[in-house]
Amino acid sequence: MGAQKKGATARVSEDPEELARNPLQAILLADSFATTFRPITLERPKVLLPLVNIPMIDYTLAWLESAGVEEVFVFCCAHSKQVIDYLESSQWSSQPNFSVATIESHNSISAGDALRLIYERNVIHGDFVLISGDTVSNMLLTQALQEHKERKKKDANAIMTMVVKQSKPSPITQQSRLGTDELFMAINPVTKQLLCYEDKAEYSKGFISLDKTLIADNPSIILHNDKQDCYIDICSQEVLSLFTDNFDYQHLRRHFVKGLLVDDIMGYKIFTHEIHSSYAARIDNFRSYDTISKDIIQRWTYPFVPDVLCGSTAIKVERQGTYRASDVTLSRSAHVGSFTFIGQGTKIGNDTKISHSVVGKGCTIGSNVTIEGSYIWNNVTIEDGCQLRNAIVCDGVIMKSGAVLQPGVILSFKVVVGHQFVVPAYSKVSLLQQPTQQDSDEELEYADSTSGTGELQSEKLNGDIAPDLSETASELGTGGVGYIWSVFEGVQDEEWRHSVAPIPTDKLVKLMLDEDEEQLTQDGNVLSASGELKADSDDNGSEDENNEDSRDDYVFFEKEVEATFLRAVHENVKVDHAVLEVNALRLSYNMASVDCAGAIFYSMMKLAVESPHSSASELLKNAAEMITKWQKLLKSFLHDIDEEIEVILKFEEMCLESAKEFAALFPQVLHLLYDKEILQEDAILRWADEKEGADESDKVFLKRSEKFIQWLKEAEEEEDDD
């Protein structure tokens, strides 16, 4: 079916005369104006980095060509010479009906500068596709282009169409697929007009605000948090002049898109085009590099997959998604696992295990090496007994025998790792020294402004390498060459976010808790069902406020426990694990196991109340089920009578405040807890004794459960009698 459609649409695109008159043009930014790929990008431009063994820019150009673009202007800034040399020597310089021209600049520091320069050159004559050289896609442009043109005809202010794609947030964490921040979009479902575009950085406070007029002007608005921005834009000529008019626009999204959305004087409009079956994603950081590589290996980008793109070198897909070049030397005992790519001329020794990895051309891998989830580029030597997990290893690296790369390590070009040296997790190693003058606040705010200078610096540094080498040998073990970059302060904790390594479990738990907290906050705001939650939500919103009040601490703790418990319920986590997690929380919040028991019981009851029920008896059933299922978890925190009493007190508190529905069922639940041997009779009696002397108002529940207590007392006496 797809094929038929392809044929049909291709014909359509040829028909209209306007297309014939104006060949479709594209601007490809061969510079991301960001520093996320350092230190690698100090030596080679990002667009030339191999993605499953083919430079990223080839994917982009191949897609542009197949999508019917005829003229591409490649804007190069950092390492422009390398990009130009590559393009000249590659197949792209000799394609019929597809011309690739380069525009070189040395002082552009942002996409805005690039577009201003292109405007000055006056090469764009009509609608164009704006894309950066690190985008992988296989979508058909025809439909989006037609929509854009039709809209433009009707409304001259519709100057841009942004391609978006649905991408569900994973149940565990938001947007961990591409490592980008959570994105929020408001779209008019009828016209597809984009009304609001926010990435997480700006609404980290847990709320976003929509302009009132938006709601007044649009009959319906859909707010999306499951859309992924593909960074493929179809723009009209006006976009370039807009950049020139507003010389302060730097970032395409942060400044330009937002500027247009906010500015209602000119009335320019941005629309979205959603793609469904096709693939599009941009490599923004190491995490998306990892994800997109895996997507390519899984063939989501077909026909832009390695075996098709470099057909002549005979790469074959074997079972379980293993790609192997024809001339690989593989030892008989080596094991190449699933979803692995092995490039031409690579030699692999005995008992080596490789899985979920990409190994480039001409690599030599010794015996007993373990490689998991790593990206090894070309001409890398890995000696016997090395271990690599979730690392990126650039061209020409030598790993001496027994060296170990922990998850998230980046080894830049020609680094040598010494014998049996362990490179710590998330470290970035390069022959170049870390640029020091740049960790000003400006960079964090304006990550895109430094790559121009970065290049100059790298050139300067290049001269310095030789003398420095001997002196740094110790930094990477005996015989090692290279500097381990230290991480900027404050960013240290964030390294895992953008690294190739999967998010470590503890971070995952934390991330999830944060999110749950946010959700709670929102719940609190919206529902305000429980006074307790509402009271805390303000504190939650400004997490960093230094109220070290123990009461507040307990509330936080309780929420964390609740979140853990909910996750345990929803994901069927084993009881033992849940116990461990709660224990970890207890330690980190410096709480006693009394508090744990209370908090767990609170979460259980809360869940019971929240799960659907129509009558009191059903609620009781819910509660019974919950208690039966999780009694082990609860019991592991009930070591003595005090803790059990705490549970009863907690329950009483709940019945009074947050879960009034339980009030009527108090004695039944108490009985239930007794039956399940969660509460001993001593605890209940002690509680009763304590309450005996309390206020009248406090004795409501005591009175309700009088019968039960009476029964207990009698039973005790009987036992005593026996």
Add this chain to the structure above:
Amino acid sequence: MPDTQALVNDFISKLKKRKIEGSQATAKQTAELLRSVISQTRVPYTNQAAALIQSVKAVGERLIAANPVELAVGNVVRRVLHIIREEDLSLTTAAMAGLNLSAVSDDEDDADRDNQPVLSAAAIAAASRSTLRPPSLQTLLEDVPDSAAIPHTSSSGGDSEGKSKSADKSSRSRKLKHDVIEAVNELIQDISTCHEQIAEQAVEHIHQNEVILTLGSSRTVLEFLCAAKEKKRSFRVFVSEGAPRYQGHLLAKELVMRGLQTTLITDSAVFAMISRVNMVIVGAHAVMANGGVIAPVGLNMVALAAQKHAVPFVVLAGSHKLCPLYPHHPEVLLNELRSPSELLDFGEFSDCLDFGSGIGAPLLHVVNPTFDYVQPKLVSLFITDTGGHNPSYIGEMYRLFVVSACGEGMNFKSEIMRTNCIAEGNFVKSSIRMRGINFFGKLEDRKSQFFCGCGEM
């Protein structure tokens, strides 16, 4: 020359990007491209055929590498090579017959020959080896008296009429190219009319009130069914939708437009419906040398169902789909894995493809193969543009070819043939016996063209 180069590059990039759909279109375009390559090739005075073969081969290898899954490309390249050899041979024999005694020095290997003007029969054998590597069945069978006669006549003579040679040579070189292009045109014609030729036979196979089952969409099948309909046959068609590309839907639509009673079923319902079916008619992607079929995914299941219920399983294949390779050969890429997006929506499943959490390895793996392999024993009949054959017959053609080639002591560079000789060793013996019995009865020259001279590339 640069002109053809651009054409070749263009075609290669189209092949690479899988922009050409359908083996017929691919075959036709390949043949047309090779025609222009041949017409652009400058032919030297000597060794014209070798020059042509070389240039066609050079282009052909690149074409095959561009999309190794599309076997039709290789088939057409082999056919064109074969045409060149055939034409050259017929010219040589004609020239030899005409010039009688001077035939020897007029042969291809002038350069070699000049050193040793007087030739033995052995040299002639070498010469004929260089001109036509695999002697076709046609020549083996029909021209045996002729070619056998040549060595005798020529070995007895020396070279005497040197002057007439050069004039004759230039005309010959033009003639060779001209003849080859003519023959390639014929090939293109054959490829483009193969649907009609197959469809012509429809009435012989589809009978009144029959129920036909097909899977996916094939133009050959569509034309075949419509041809039967036009001949006033009334029958019903079950169309299995052919997941995940659902081309069956398109076929059903087309059939209904042409007034055929059509029932659309899911692929998984095939087994349930097969008992009501009189005949399964399907298209193929390629037909291998052993009679096995590479066909759209799902067909093996249909074939097994048909076998279980003893329903004839008929494969329609244009002659450009006949391939001299065996499915077990490492060179044959039996399959192509397409994008998983045909099976499921990326957006809906992107949360399952989250590599950032957990072990960092995808737990969900979607496999979307394009083709199935149907064993020869499951196929009841092949209908090609030259008539109906049963699968063992197709196999036999190739085996005979192997035997004759080996028997002639040809130096096969191609590894394919060697492996085949070993693999099919047992069959070789039996087919030699077969040749004595019913070989001549079965062979017609048209048929033989397709299978011969295909071995070497």
